[in-house]
Amino acid sequence: MSTPPPESAFALGGTTFGSRLILGTGGVTSPAMLEKVIRASGAELVTVALRRIDSTATMGGGMLEVLARCGVRLLPNTAGCRTATEAVTVAHLAREAFETPWIKLEVIGDERTLLPDAVELLSAAERLVADGFTVLPYTTDDPVLARRLADAGCAAVMPAGAPIGSGLGIGNPHHLRLLRQSVEVPVILDAGIGTASDAALAMELGCDAVLLASAVTRAVDPVRMATAMRHAVEAGRLAAGAGRIARRFHALASTPDEGRPEL
Amino acid sequence: MELTVNGVERRLPGEVTLADLVAQLTGESRGVAVAVNGEVVPRTGWPARALRDGDRVEVLTAAQGG
Numbered sequence: 001m002s003t004p005p006p007e008s009a010f011a012l013g014g015t016t017f018g019s020r021l022i023l024g025t026g027g028v029t030s031p032a033m034l035e036k037v038i039r040a041s042g043a044e045l046v047t048v049a050l051r052r053i054d055s056t057a058t059m060g061g062g063m064l065e066v067l068a069r070c071g072v073r074l075l076p077n078t079a080g081c082r083t084a085t086e087a088v089t090v091a092h093l094a095r096e097a098f099e100t101p102w103i104k105l106e107v108i109g110d111e112r113t114l115l116p117d118a119v120e121l122l123s124a125a126e127r128l129v130a131d132g133f134t135v136l137p138y139t140t141d142d143p144v145l146a147r148r149l150a151d152a153g154c155a156a157v158m159p160a161g162a163p164i165g166s167g168l169g170i171g172n173p174h175h176l177r178l179l180r181q182s183v184e185v186p187v188i189l190d191a192g193i194g195t196a197s198d199a200a201l202a203m204e205l206g207c208d209a210v211l212l213a214s215a216v217t218r219a220v221d222p223v224r225m226a227t228a229m230r231h232a233v234e235a236g237r238l239a240a241g242a243g244r245i246a247r248r249f250h251a252l253a254s255t256p257d258e259g260r261p262e263l
Numbered sequence: 264m265e266l267t268v269n270g271v272e273r274r275l276p277g278e279v280t281l282a283d284l285v286a287q288l289t290g291e292s293r294g295v296a297v298a299v300n301g302e303v304v305p306r307t308g309w310p311a312r313a314l315r316d317g318d319r320v321e322v323l324t325a326a327q328g329g
Contacts, residue, residue, distance in 0.1 A: 024329040034327070049328025050296065052269040053289055057326035064294045064325050077329035092303045093323055097296035104329055213329060 008234060010209055012186055013102060013134040013155040015073070017044045020203070021233045022075065022188065023226075024213025025049070026165075031062040037216055038070045040226035046072045047104055047213070049079050050094050064098075075136065077104035082117070084124035091128050103128060104158070104190075104211075105137040114164045118145050122152060129153035138190050141175040143182035150183040157183055158211060161202060162192030165214045169198035173205055180206040196225075196232035203236025204244075267319045281320070282309035288322050296323045 010017045023043035028034045038046060046067055051057040067074060076094035081087035084107060091103045107124055109117025116139055128135045135154045139145055146157040159179055162168035169192060170176060180187050189202035190211040199210045210233050219225035266273050268284065275284070281297060281304060289295060297304050298321040304312055314320070 025327040026329055028327045047329025049326045050323045051326035051328070053295065053322045053324045054269055055326065057328065058324055059327060061291075061324070063327070067325075075329070079328045089298065089301065089303060093296040093298060096303060096305055097294055097323065097325070106329075 008237065010186070012045075012209070013136075017073075017209075018042075019044045019230070019233075020209040020237060021199075021230055022209055022211040023047070023216065024211055025063070025217070026079070026213040027217030028222075029059070029217075031059055031066045033217075033222065034063065035066045035070060036223050037226040038066070038072060040223045040230070041216065042230045044072050045075050046070075047075045047077050047211070048098065049077055050090060050097060073102070074098050074100055075102055075104050076100065078106050078124075079104075081107050081124075082109075082120075083107065084120040084127065087120070087124040088127050088131075091124075091133060092131070095133070101132055102134045103136065105135050105154075115140060115160065118142070121145075122148055125149055125152045125154055136188070141172050141179055143175065143179040146179045146187075147182045150185045154185065156186040156188050156208075158188040158190035160191035161189050161198065164191045165218075166192055167194030167215060168192055169194050170201055170205070173201065176202070176205045176207065193229075196228040199229050199232040200236035200239070203233055204240050206240060209233075264314065264316045266314060266317070269320070269322055275314070279314050280310055281312040281314060284314060284320060285309060285322060289324070291324070294324050297321065298323075 010020045019042045021043050022045045023041050024047045076098050078087040078090040087107045107117050107120040125135050125137050136156050137149050137154050138158050141159040149157050161170035186208040188209045189207045193212040193215045202210050216222050216226045264275050300319050
């Protein structure tokens, strides 16, 4: 019997990761908390935003030291950008600051849902691919848009399960299945995860990885939830590969009737 | 010379380069990126970039998010 590939090995942008859980840092309150949740999650790829050096979001500095100490790869984002031009500029600033061409591309189109602006997103993706970036776009669960982003040269597509920070889970599982079939690049469920079962479902639906932040950082016990997410992603991946049983309308006895005594 | 630095107006005397301004704000240069009037200025260009009256400077670094 040949040895199956490791369940967790995950190739993205020419790099292989041991973990399929990508940790967002939105909502962490201190570098010390960040270090604890990274270690508990087992994540090897961690997002970082770019903000004014005197803003409270920098937590007084120390983030980069924590990320270096944990040995994780940085995934800078363009969070908060509203236009392609703004996002492209922030991506270039992030490349300057963090010396990586990887970018989580976010171009927000609506204040209340924080869903992406498809037109601006695709435009920004095309420009950043041309500029040599490894582009990981935050997108919707629209399979057609996902294909357009993949065709533009994005290294993965990252559909939302539900709006950012909503914790509503995966609103349209069927769209995710369709999306998974519409592209060959990795599909990373990004946004909407509320608890461990949501992350497991994303993996069962065929996603290659899960990116989450709020579900961990805003949990009552972030370290415990980070541990739960680590197991959920691994369990979902295993289950996806294991071949689940068919759904049945009626019961099918698991214990054989044959050999039952007459009493 | 009056500048806007991270959204706050600052008055600086004499000639100041971008490298001087960044050094006033932080001891770090790694993990820092700068835009002047909306344009990215690579780190290698900071010493030669003389700031001018009215420039809008953004000095950015790692923050939680994403």
